[in-house]
Every structure is written in C-alpha cells, then in structure tokens.
Amino acid sequence: MEAAELTGINLKPSMRTSEPGSLQEPTDASSRATVGNITVEDPIFSCRDVDVYYGSKHAIKKVGIDVGRKQVLAMIGPSGCGKSTFLRCLNRMNDTIEGARVEGSIMLDGKDIHDKKQDVVQLRARVGMVFQKPNPFPKSIYENVAYGPRIHGLAGDRVELDEIVHGSLQRAGLWEEVKDRLQAPGTSLSGGQQQRLCIARTIAVNPEVILMDEPCSALDPIATARIEDLMEELRESYAIVIVTHSMQQAARVSQRTAYFHLGDLIEVGETDRIFTNPRHKLTEDYITGRFG
Amino acid sequence: MSNTNKARRTPAETQAIVERSLRRRYWAERRFRMYGFAAVTAGMAFLVYLFFVIFSNGIGAFQQTQVRLSIYYDPQVIDPSGNRNPDDLQAADYQALIRAALKAKFPEVEGRAATRELTRLVSGSGAFDLQKRVTADPSVIDTTEVRWLLASDAVDLFMKGHIDRKLPEAERPIGDSQVGWIDKLRDEGALALKFNKTFVTGGDSREPENAGIWGAVVGSFYMLLLTLLLSFPIGVATAIYLEEFARRNRWTDLIEVNINNLAAVPSIVFGLLGLAVFIGFFGLPRSAPLVGAMVLTLLTLPTIIIASRAALKAVPPSIREAALGMGASKIQTVAHHVLPLAMPGMLTGTIIGMARALGESAPLLMIGMVAFIVDIPNGVTDAATALPVQVYLWSDSPERGFVEKTSGAIIVLLAFLVVMNTTAVILRKRFERRW
Numbered sequence: 001m002e003a004a005e006l007t008g009i010n011l012k013p014s015m016r017t018s019e020p021g022s023l024q025e026p027t028d029a030s031s032r033a034t035v036g037n038i039t040v041e042d043p044i045f046s047c048r049d050v051d052v053y054y055g056s057k058h059a060i061k062k063v064g065i066d067v068g069r070k071q072v073l074a075m076i077g078p079s080g081c082g083k084s085t086f087l088r089c090l091n092r093m094n095d096t097i098e099g100a101r102v103e104g105s106i107m108l109d110g111k112d113i114h115d116k117k118q119d120v121v122q123l124r125a126r127v128g129m130v131f132q133k134p135n136p137f138p139k140s141i142y143e144n145v146a147y148g149p150r151i152h153g154l155a156g157d158r159v160e161l162d163e164i165v166h167g168s169l170q171r172a173g174l175w176e177e178v179k180d181r182l183q184a185p186g187t188s189l190s191g192g193q194q195q196r197l198c199i200a201r202t203i204a205v206n207p208e209v210i211l212m213d214e215p216c217s218a219l220d221p222i223a224t225a226r227i228e229d230l231m232e233e234l235r236e237s238y239a240i241v242i243v244t245h246s247m248q249q250a251a252r253v254s255q256r257t258a259y260f261h262l263g264d265l266i267e268v269g270e271t272d273r274i275f276t277n278p279r280h281k282l283t284e285d286y287i288t289g290r291f292g
Numbered sequence: 293m294s295n296t297n298k299a300r301r302t303p304a305e306t307q308a309i310v311e312r313s314l315r316r317r318y319w320a321e322r323r324f325r326m327y328g329f330a331a332v333t334a335g336m337a338f339l340v341y342l343f344f345v346i347f348s349n350g351i352g353a354f355q356q357t358q359v360r361l362s363i364y365y366d367p368q369v370i371d372p373s374g375n376r377n378p379d380d381l382q383a384a385d386y387q388a389l390i391r392a393a394l395k396a397k398f399p400e401v402e403g404r405a406a407t408r409e410l411t412r413l414v415s416g417s418g419a420f421d422l423q424k425r426v427t428a429d430p431s432v433i434d435t436t437e438v439r440w441l442l443a444s445d446a447v448d449l450f451m452k453g454h455i456d457r458k459l460p461e462a463e464r465p466i467g468d469s470q471v472g473w474i475d476k477l478r479d480e481g482a483l484a485l486k487f488n489k490t491f492v493t494g495g496d497s498r499e500p501e502n503a504g505i506w507g508a509v510v511g512s513f514y515m516l517l518l519t520l521l522l523s524f525p526i527g528v529a530t531a532i533y534l535e536e537f538a539r540r541n542r543w544t545d546l547i548e549v550n551i552n553n554l555a556a557v558p559s560i561v562f563g564l565l566g567l568a569v570f571i572g573f574f575g576l577p578r579s580a581p582l583v584g585a586m587v588l589t590l591l592t593l594p595t596i597i598i599a600s601r602a603a604l605k606a607v608p609p610s611i612r613e614a615a616l617g618m619g620a621s622k623i624q625t626v627a628h629h630v631l632p633l634a635m636p637g638m639l640t641g642t643i644i645g646m647a648r649a650l651g652e653s654a655p656l657l658m659i660g661m662v663a664f665i666v667d668i669p670n671g672v673t674d675a676a677t678a679l680p681v682q683v684y685l686w687s688d689s690p691e692r693g694f695v696e697k698t699s700g701a702i703i704v705l706l707a708f709l710v711v712m713n714t715t716a717v718i719l720r721k722r723f724e725r726r727w
Contacts, residue, residue, distance in 0.1 A: 096616055098540060121619050129617035135610035137629055147628070148618045198614070205619060 032061075032261075035280045036269035040068035040256070044209060044239045045090060050104035052085050052094065059085045062104070063265040065258055067209065072231060072240040074254035074271065076247060078286065081260040083243045087211050090241065091127040092120050109208075125152055128202035132214040134194030136186030136201070141178050144186040144197055145169060148205035164204055172200035173230055192223025199230065203238075210234065212242040216249065228253050247287055251275050259283045346699050346706075353700025356488035356501060357443040357451040359414055359477060361393040363422065364436045370426060371433060381427050386419035387411070390441065397482075398473060409470055413477075415442040417490075417502045440486065445500040445693035447474060451485060454692065465692075491700060495666045496682065500693025503686070505704050507668045511581055511661070511676030512650065512708065518585030518672060519592060519649050524642055526589070527596030531638070534597075535604040536626050555594035562591045563658025571659060578660035579675040587655045592645035599641020603634040635723040643716040650709055653680040679705040 043066035052060035060082045067073050067090075075083040085094070092113060094100040106113050113123055125148075136144050145165045148154075155161035165182075169175040174196045178189070186197055195215055202210055212231075216224040231240055231253045244250050250257050250271065257274040259267045259282070267274065267283040278284040301309075367374065369392075370384040391411050395401060401410050418441035425439075426432060446465040449455050455464050457471055466474070477483035494504025538544045566587035570576045576583050607630050615625040656662065661677050662685065669676035677685070679701060686698040 091617065093613065093617065096613070121621050123619075124617060125619035129613075131610060131613060131617070133610055135608075135614040137611065137614060138633060147615075147620075151618070151620050151624055151628075201614075201618065 031280075032264040032266070034064065034265045035267040035283075036274075038065045038265075038268050040066045040071075042069060043067055044069050044109060045241075046105075046107040046110075047089075048105050050086070050089060050102065050106060052082070052089060052103075053101045054085075054097070055099045059263055060089070061263045065265060065268055067239055067241055068256065069239050070235060070237070071255040072235055072242060072253050074250035074257045075241065075243045075260060076245070076250050076257060076286070077260035077266075079245075080262075082263045083258075083260045084213050086260070086265075087213055087241060087243050090209070090211055091124050091129055093124075093129065095120060125205050126207050127209045127211060128205065128207035129211045130195070130198050130202055130213065130215045133218050134191055134198055136189070136194050136197050138185065138187055140183045141169075141186050141189070141197060142182040145200050145204045148201060152205055154205065168200040168204040169197075171203055171234070172196045173226060174200055190223070192219050192226060195219060195223070195227060196230065199227070199234075203234070207238065209239045209241065212240065214243050214245060217245060224249070247275070259286060261286070346702050349696055350699025350701075350703045352452050352696040353491055353703075354488050355452075355485045356490065357448040358440040358484060358486045359443050359447075360438060360440050360482040360484075361390065361397070361414075362436055362438045363389055363393050364396075365389065365422075365426060365433045366392065367434045371430075376430050376433075378427065381430060382423065384423070384426075386422040386426075389422055390414050390418050398476075406469065409467060410473065412444055413447050413470065413473060415444045415501045416499065417442055442490070442501050443483065445691065446470075447483075448501055449692055450474060451478075451483065452696075491697070495668050496664060496677070496685070497666060498664075500689075500691050500697055503694070503697055505679075505682065505697075505701050507665060508677050508679045508682035508701070509704060509708065510668050511584075511665075512678045514581035514669065514672050514676065515584045515588060515678055516646060516650055516712070518581065519588040520642070520646060522585060522589040523592045523596055523645065527593050527642070527645075528600050528638055530593075531597050531600030531604060532626055532631070535601050536622070536630065551594050551597050555598060558654075559591055559652050560654040560658060562587050563655030565590065566655060567658045577673050577675070579663050579665065579677075580673045581669065581676050581678075582672040583659050584656050584661055584676075584678065585672070587659060588649040588652060591652065591655065592642075592649050595645040595648065596638070596641050599644065600634065600638040603637025603641070604630060606637060607633045632723065636720045639716055639720040639723065643713055643720075646712060646716070647709060650705070650712065651680055653678070653684050656681050657684075679708060 045067035047066070048064045050060055050063045051058065063082075063086060065073075075087065077083050088094045089102050089106060090113075092102075094102055102114070108123070108126065111118065137147060139147070142165055145168050146155075146161055149161060149164050155164055166175065169178060174193060177193060178184075178197075186194065189197060195218075199210075199215075216227050219227065228249065231242070234240060242250075242253065254271045257269065257271045258265055259274065259278075259280075261282050267278065267280045269279075274283065275287055278287060284290075366389060369388050370386075371377075371380055373380060391407065394410050394413070395407065398410060401407060421441060422439075443451070446455070447470075450457070450466055450471070451474070455466065457464075461468050474483060490502055491504050493506050494502065495507035497503040534544060534547065566583055570583045570586055571578055576586075611629050611633065612625055615629045616622075620628065656678055660675075662681050663675060663677065664685070665675050665677050667674070683698055683701045683705065686694045686701060
C-alpha cells in the first residue's frame with residue numbers, strides 16, 4: 001500500500017527526486033542506525049554524533065544530520081522522541097536547562113557552535129527560534145519586533161529601526177493587520193497573529209537559520225495555513241528547521257524529513273521519498289499511522 | 293450475590309442514592325460558608341470596635357484648650373535697661389506677663405497661694421511662647437496684644453470632660469476656685485478647644501499639653517526611607533541571583549533554608565545584633581535612624597527575598613526562552629523581561645516588609661531609640677525615636693493627659709501606614725502588566 005495515499009499527501013511531480021541508494025531494500029526493523037542520506041551539499045548546519053543527556057537520561061543518541069541552505073528540514077516522530085531536544089541543540093537553548101549536557105560536533109558554517117570562541121548570544125542572533133506556544137513579550141507590537149535589533153544594535157537611528165520593524169512585519173505577513181495599532185500590546189493579537197509576530201521578531205535580527213518548535217500546534221487550521229505559506233516564502237532566504245507532529249504539514253512545507261524515534265534518528269531523506277517509500281519499518285509504521 | 297446486585301442498580305435507584313448524598317454535600321458547603329461569614333463578621337466587628345476606641349480616645353489629642361489673654365508686653369519686666377539686648381530679652385520673666393494678664397482679668401484674686409492657683413491655668417509653655425514672640429519682634433514691647441496661650445493639661449482634661457466636677461475637691465486635680473475661673477473664662481469665650489498645632493508639629497515633652505508627635509514621625513520617616521533604600525535593592529538583587537543565576541546545589545539549598553528561617557527569628561534578636569555589630573563594633577551613633585534602618589533592613593530582607601523569588605518563579609518560562617532565543621544575554625533577559633513582570637509581586641513583598649518594619653518597636657529599644665528625645669531629628673544620625681516606640685513611651689507615662697496622646701499617636705501611625713501602603717499599591721498598579 002502506498003503510504004502517500006494513507007496520509008493524503010499529494011506530491012508534486014517536480015518534488016520527486018532520486019537520491020543515491022533509494023533503491024535499497026528496507027533495512028532490519030530492529031536496527032537503530034540512521035537510514036538514508038544524512039548529508040547535503042554545502043550544509044549550513046552539519047551535526048555528527050550528537051548525544052544529549054538530561055542528568056542520567058540519554059535523550060539523543062549519536063545523531064548525525066546536515067541542514068541545507070534555503071530549504072526546510074522537518075523533524076517528525078512520536079512524543080518524547082527527542083526531536084525538540086535536538087532542535088534546541090542547534091542554538092544551544094539546552095544550555096539554559098540545568099543538568100543538560102550536549103556532546104558531539106555541531107558545525108554552523110564549518111565552525112563548532114560549542115567552541116569556546118563561539119559566543120552563545122551571537123549564535124542565537126544567527127539561529128533564531130520560534131516556539132510552540134506563541135510567546136510575544138508583554139510589550140507593544142512595535143517593541144516586540146524592535147527588541148532584537150535594539151539589543152544587537154542593528155539600527156543606527158529611529159528611522160532605520162522603523163524600517164526594520166516595517167520590513168519584518170511585512171515579511172511575516174502581519175503588516176496589513178497591525179499597521180494601525182503598532183503600540184497595542186503584542187498579547188492583544190490572536191494566536192495565529194501572535195505566532196507571526198514571533199516570526200517577525202525572529203527575522204528582524206536577520207538570522208541565517210530559523211528553528212521552529214511545533215509552531216502551529218496551538219493554532220487553528222486557517223492560522224496554520226498562513227504560517228505554512230509564510231514558511232514557503234521564508235525558505236527563499238533562510239534555512240528552516242521545523243519540528244512538527246503533523247505529517248501533512250511536514251509533507252507540505254519541507255524538502256527533507258527526518259524521523260526520530262526514542263532518541264534515535266531513524267531515517268532521513270527527501271520528503272517525498274520518506275512519505276512514499278520509507279525504508280525503515282519504524283518510519284513506515286509511523287507515517288502510515290500504525291503507532292505514534 | 294449481593295455484590296452483583298449492587299453493581300446492577302436501575303437508573304432510578306442510582307438517582308435516589310445521588311439525591312440522598314446531595315443533601316449532605318450541599319449542607320457541608322453551606323456550613324463552610326457560614327463559618328466563613330461568621331469569621332469575617334466577627335473580625336469586622338472587632339476591627340470596628342478597635343477603630344472606634346482608638347479614634348474616640350485619640351481624636352482629643354488633636355485639640356487643645358487654649359486661653360485668650362490680652363498680654364501687655366511690659367518694658368519694665370522684659371527690658372528694664374531699655375537697650376533691647378537680645379540676652380536680656382531671652383532671660384526676662386515672661387511668666388510675670390501672664391500672671392499680670394490673669395490678674396487683670398480676675399482682680400479679685402489676692403494672696404500668693406491663690407495667684408499661683410490662677411497662673412496654673414496656663415501651661416508653662418506660655419512663657420516660652422511669649423519669649424519667642426518678643427525675641428522675634430522686639431517692637432511689640434510696650435504694646436498690648438491678644439494672644440491664645442495653651443491651657444495647662446488639667447484645664448484641658450476638665451474642658452474635655454475627663455475630670456468630673458462633681459467629685460470632691462480633694463480628688464480632682466483642679467480646685468473649686470479654678471473651676472470658677474474656668475467657667476467664667478469659658479462663658480466669655482476666652483477658653484476654647486482649638487486645633488492642637490503643638491501635637492502635630494512638636495517633639496516629645498514631659499508635659500502632656502506640650503508633647504508632639506512630629507519628632508517620632510520624622511524619625512520613622514527617615515528610618516523607613518533608609519530601610520526601603522537598603523532592603524529593596526539588596527533583597528531584589530539577592531532574589532534575582534538565587535533564582536536566575538545561582539546553580540542549584542547544597543550551598544544554595546543551605547542559603548535558602550537559612551533565609552526562610554531568618555524570616556521567623558524574633559525581631560528583638562535583630563535588635564541585639566544591631567547593638568552588638570553596628571553600635572558596638574562599627575561605632576555608629578546610638579538612637580540614630582541610620583542604625584534603626586539597618587536593623588530593620590535585616591528584619592525585612594527575608595520577607596522581600598522570599599516574596600521576590602516567588603514572583604520570579606511565577607514569570608512564565610516562555611518569556612525567558614523568547615528573550616534568550618532572540619539572543620538577549622541572561623542579564624538582559626532578566627532586566628528587560630523578567631523583572632518588569634515580577635515587579636508587582638516584589639512590591640507586594642516589600643509592602644509587607646515595610647509595614648512590619650513600621651510597626652516594630654522591640655529591636656529599636658535595643659539600639660537606644662527609646663530615649664526621651666525632644667528635638668526633631670535633622671538627619672539620619674541624629675538621635676530620634678519612632679512612632680511605635682513613642683506609643684510605647686506615652687502609654688507608660690503616668691500623666692492622665694498622655695492617654696489621649698497615646699491614642700493620637702496610634703492614629704498617626706495608622707495614617708502613616710495607610711499613606712505608605714497606598715503609595716506602594718499605586719506604584720504596583722503602574723508596573724502591573726498582562727501577559
């Protein structure tokens with residue numbers, strides 16, 4: 001049975017790409033070695049042998065994966081599989097959790113993000129993050145977007161700052177809705193608008209990568225569709241890594257998909273290939289809805 | 293068998309059982325509400341009674357009996373030499389002017405004893421009042437002026453009805469002849485209750501009619517201002533460090549336990565500590581608001597730290613993540629986002645701490661702020677007393693006149709508390725934000 005039929009995914013023919021080794025036979029179901037091609041050409045992120053421990057809990061086990069430029073990488077998997085944990089490694093948000101330990105190498109543009117010379121504040125300016133629950137600052141809409149440029153000193157004067165705020169809101173598709181009430185509190189917006197505000201806030205500092213941790217799980221389908229359209233546009237300028245529970249969403253927005261299972265990266269590949277021809281038994285079970 | 297029967301009840305049977313239990317459940321709820329209502333009512337009743345007693349006793353302290361006399365500034369008495377020498381003007385016998393004015397009013401009074409009785413109608417402070425008048429403006433000499441002078445405390449008590457004229461003469465502080473004079477003066481309108489300026493602007497005194505609360509108010513004000521300036525920044529900084537920066541380990545646990553324990557230490561112990569360390573070791577002056585403030589800071593710090601930490605804990609972690617994810621440093625995250633959200637809670641803790649500090653007297657006794665201090669303090673190192681200590685001092689004084697002063701001081705203390713808390717509540721409202 002074709003998995004794509006089950007998940008209701010309509011794949012564009014142009015998305016069908018062949019991948020080296022795609023003709024391999026499905027691997028042993030008990031294996032936890034990553035199946036598929038983890039590398040991409042000229043990656044922005046290159047992760048190898050990443051282990052994450054929360055105290056004594058081994059949350060991520062020897063994960064290796066590349067993130068390509070100007071494309072969306074979707075990370076799917078059942079709850080507690082470590083996909084969010086892995087996402088938070090990429091901008092070192094795990095540093096803020098007491099008892100969390102990250103091992104292995106994560107290279108951003110060829111430089112290790114755990115290097116002593118790598119400043120974590122600078123890293124987070126380059127790798128922005130959008131969270132599961134919209135979390136605008138309890139300040140005005142304007143201040144929400146202006147905050148990043150302000151702390152990083154990106155705007156020389158008020159005019160420049162206004163331009164950045166305007167541009168960011170425009171790109172986040174929020175400008176038309178909020179242009180008359182920039183001084184209203186960010187929390188007065190609807191959930192979907194708040195999430196777009198958070199995206200505008202993130203792109204205001206002009207990052208290279210945007211990490212999104214289930215950005216639509218708290219939103220209704222209409223708001224979700226808007227965010228997905230937005231991601232399609234943002235992909236032209238940024239690399240995006242998205243964690244999602246919705247396989248349809250992963251299929252709609254991403255070019256590559258990674259499937260996590262209990263801390264292991266089970267399978268990586270082109271999105272259409274993963275959803276049409278999963279090679280690992282666990283991946284197939286998950287996307288056909290047999291568990292998870 | 294019976295078990296299976298019980299498990300297979302008909303809907304009607306289940307309904308009946310639920311209905312029976314319903315009555316019990318609603319009754320329990322009603323009973324709890326009644327307890328709550330009764331407790332609140334009893335509490336309110338006691339509060340109303342307390343306020344009624346304090347106000348009915350204390351309101352008299354804000355009024356004082358005064359005597360209207362036409363004073364002739366006799367140059368023979370004030371300045372016999374006629375050279376207007378300031379020292380001579382200071383040293384003159386102003387009591388004689390009052391005596392002369394009273395004798396002019398009651399020419400029938402003769403003899404030393406009767407004259408002394410007559411002059412006792414006016415407070416001893418009347419002479420000081422005239423002295424001040426003359427030294428400030430010597431041109432009044434050789435003129436006559438109508439002045440309201442403070443009556444003595446016995447006259448004041450009599451006027452306010454605290455002395456019963458039906459008592460035998462020997463049992464009341466004013467004699468029959470004095471009662472006659474008082475009646476006569478009152479009928480003339482020359483004896484009246486007026487607003488007691490001395491009470492609200494003066495320092496302490498051994499004479500009830502001259503005792504004022506202002507010295508204690510200023511002392512309390514200096515002390516609380518310093519306490520706030522010391523304890524708020526230190527307390528908030530401590531809370532931020534412990535909550536946001538310090539690693540959780542055995543040491544921070546130990547510190548946390550100790551802070552919680554310090555909040556329960558009797559306040560007099562802090563007074564002893566202040567005496568030993570601030571006065572004994574560092575040699576700071578005794579009775580000074582500075583030392584009082586430092587002791588009260590130690591006392592309020594645990595309260596402020598505990599409340600501030602709770603306020604910081606209540607800030608949603610998503611706000612911290614948002615700021616950190618934007619590339620804000622830790623201190624920026626705290627200063628720009630966490631602190632503004634925690635501020636109302638921190639201010640609430642500070643209000644509670646400051647209110648406690650305002651009402652404390654025990655630790656202040658230890659550092660000498662219980663001394664009898666007449667002068668109004670001009671700075672934080674001047675000897676001073678505080679409002680609760682003043683209440684304690686006056687309540688301990690034997691003179692009948694101090695009874696209403698004590699209640700008056702309590703009213704001022706309560707007013708001080710209300711003003712302070714209102715300011716804090718307004719401040720907190722301005723900081724309050726939704727998220």
